[in-house]
Amino acid sequence: IKAVEVLESTLKRIDSVEDKVQSYLTLTEDIAFCKANEIDKKIANNKAIGELGGIPMAIKDNICTEEILTTCASKMLHNFIPPYSATVYEKLLMEDGVMLGKTNMDEFAMGSSTENSFYKTTKNPWDISKVPGGSSGGSASAVAAGEAFFALGSDTGGSIRQPAAFCGVVGLKPTYGLVSRYGLVAMANSLDHIGPITKDVTDCALVLNAITGYDSKDGTSIKRDKIDYLKTLNEGIKGLRIAIPREYFDENLSEPVRKALIEAIQVFENLGAVCEEVSLPNTKYAMAVYYIISQSEVSLALARFDGIRYGHRALNYTNIEELVKYTRSEGFGPEVKRRIVLGTHWLSGDKYKEYYQKANEVRKLIKLDFNNIFSNYDVVLMPTSATTAFELGSSQEKPLAREKLDGYTVAANLAGIPAISIPCGFDKGLPIGMQLMGKDFDEETLLRVARAFE
Numbered sequence: 001i002k003a004v005e006v007l008e009s010t011l012k013r014i015d016s017v018e019d020k021v022q023s024y025l026t027l028t029e030d031i032a033f034c035k036a037n038e039i040d041k042k043i044a045n046n047k048a049i050g051e052l053g054g055i056p057m058a059i060k061d062n063i064c065t066e067e068i069l070t071t072c073a074s075k076m077l078h079n080f081i082p083p084y085s086a087t088v089y090e091k092l093l094m095e096d097g098v099m100l101g102k103t104n105m106d107e108f109a110m111g112s113s114t115e116n117s118f119y120k121t122t123k124n125p126w127d128i129s130k131v132p133g134g135s136s137g138g139s140a141s142a143v144a145a146g147e148a149f150f151a152l153g154s155d156t157g158g159s160i161r162q163p164a165a166f167c168g169v170v171g172l173k174p175t176y177g178l179v180s181r182y183g184l185v186a187m188a189n190s191l192d193h194i195g196p197i198t199k200d201v202t203d204c205a206l207v208l209n210a211i212t213g214y215d216s217k218d219g220t221s222i223k224r225d226k227i228d229y230l231k232t233l234n235e236g237i238k239g240l241r242i243a244i245p246r247e248y249f250d251e252n253l254s255e256p257v258r259k260a261l262i263e264a265i266q267v268f269e270n271l272g273a274v275c276e277e278v279s280l281p282n283t284k285y286a287m288a289v290y291y292i293i294s295q296s297e298v299s300l301a302l303a304r305f306d307g308i309r310y311g312h313r314a315l316n317y318t319n320i321e322e323l324v325k326y327t328r329s330e331g332f333g334p335e336v337k338r339r340i341v342l343g344t345h346w347l348s349g350d351k352y353k354e355y356y357q358k359a360n361e362v363r364k365l366i367k368l369d370f371n372n373i374f375s376n377y378d379v380v381l382m383p384t385s386a387t388t389a390f391e392l393g394s395s396q397e398k399p400l401a402r403e404k405l406d407g408y409t410v411a412a413n414l415a416g417i418p419a420i421s422i423p424c425g426f427d428k429g430l431p432i433g434m435q436l437m438g439k440d441f442d443e444e445t446l447l448r449v450a451r452a453f454e
């Protein structure tokens with residue numbers, strides 16, 4: 001089978017479902033055909049091709065792609081064509097992945113439903129009256145609907161894992177520092193990650209293989225020996241120790257999700273793993289800490305959008321102050337503004353000590369909780385989300401209720417540890433996600449456990 005044929009059939013699929021699902025903000029057919037032809041030529045000439053040779057892929061629209069529009073689903077960047085590419089995108093191209101386009105998301109990755117996009121509303125492919133989750137909703141729906149073989153997402157507080165759970169696919173947030181964020185438009189620097197969204201765990205390992213590695217262009221990138229995640233993937237989990245933190249099985253959890261997870265624990269026991277209940281006592285602070293830290297960092301990261309260097313610029317102004325003010329008033333949507341205002345507040349004057357600094361101290365306690373558990377266990381098992389995908393439009397007016405929904409995913413970002421969401425059942429035709437968290441840089445074990453469950 002030729003790369004061009006794979007591409008053609010994927011484009012046909014996009015043609016038939018994209019009207020309903022709306023995963024993409026930009027389609028890059030011409031670029032895709034160029035690449036597919038190049039790969040077919042290599043094959044015809046008996047030249048080696050990369051590990052992702054000819055595989056159609058989609059990239060979240062906050063990851064910079066040279067000469068391809070990168071909007072972050074914001075009006076602010078409606079005209080932003082980056083002059084350079086993110087390291088992850090370059091790595092995927094080097095492995096001969098075929099770029100199909102850029103996927104829809106919540107504006108600047110702020111949200112859990114992709115409804116905060118300035119441009120369009122993505123639907124859940126399993127039921128188009130439901131949200132796909134967010135903020136990487138377009139990436140997850142594209143993979144679930146067969147509009148791409150895999151996609152990249154970003155995850156600051158759950159934005160890869162929660163949409164993966166809602167769309168019935170696999171989503172991995174790697175360890176902080178394992179995958180370069182150079183070229184990712186920052187939301188909150190100490191929490192942002194890039195990771196794969198795939199149909200299954202094997203694909204996840206394959207894509208992770210392609211995107212890991214030290215990058216001197218990202219100051220938080222960490223030097224480590226390269227691991228082949230496919231190598232140990234099928235070794236099974238006999239004797240492995242799985243921790244079940246009771247705080248994550250709280251009263252917010254819906255009954256169908258609880259039931260699916262209890263059945264999953266049974267499956268792991270049958271596979272020879274030891275499952276035991278544990279406690280992560282500081283987990284109850286994770287949401288508060290996440291919102292203080294993320295909003296504070298949002299207010300810093302988004303300060304660069306001033307209408308002068310790139311993106312949207314207001315038309316009518318009489319001085320530079322007005323230029324910046326009108327540009328930001330017009331360019332940012334309500335959720336982004338809400339977070340910038342809150343973040344600026346947490347950091348202003350003495351409040352810095354009371355909020356941002358204190359939140360970082362509690363962040364350390366949350367990390368210590370995990371360290372304690374991992375001295376005795378290999379992975380931690382919990383839900384990805386309290387519920388399955390919710391109704392479109394249902395979460396719009398209540399930011400605080402919405403924030404509650406993120407309760408199960410943010411701790412992994414605060415601790416920097418790897419976390420994966422895999423499908424573990426259905427309720428009323430909608431997928432349920434199970435989340436597994438692992439030790440720092442132990443994606444190998446995490447993927448092995450996830451794979452054993454499939």
Ligand code: GLN
Binds near residue numbers: 109110
């Ligand atoms: N839903 C979370 C939020 O709104 C997480 C966002 C993300 O991971 N980018 O902040």
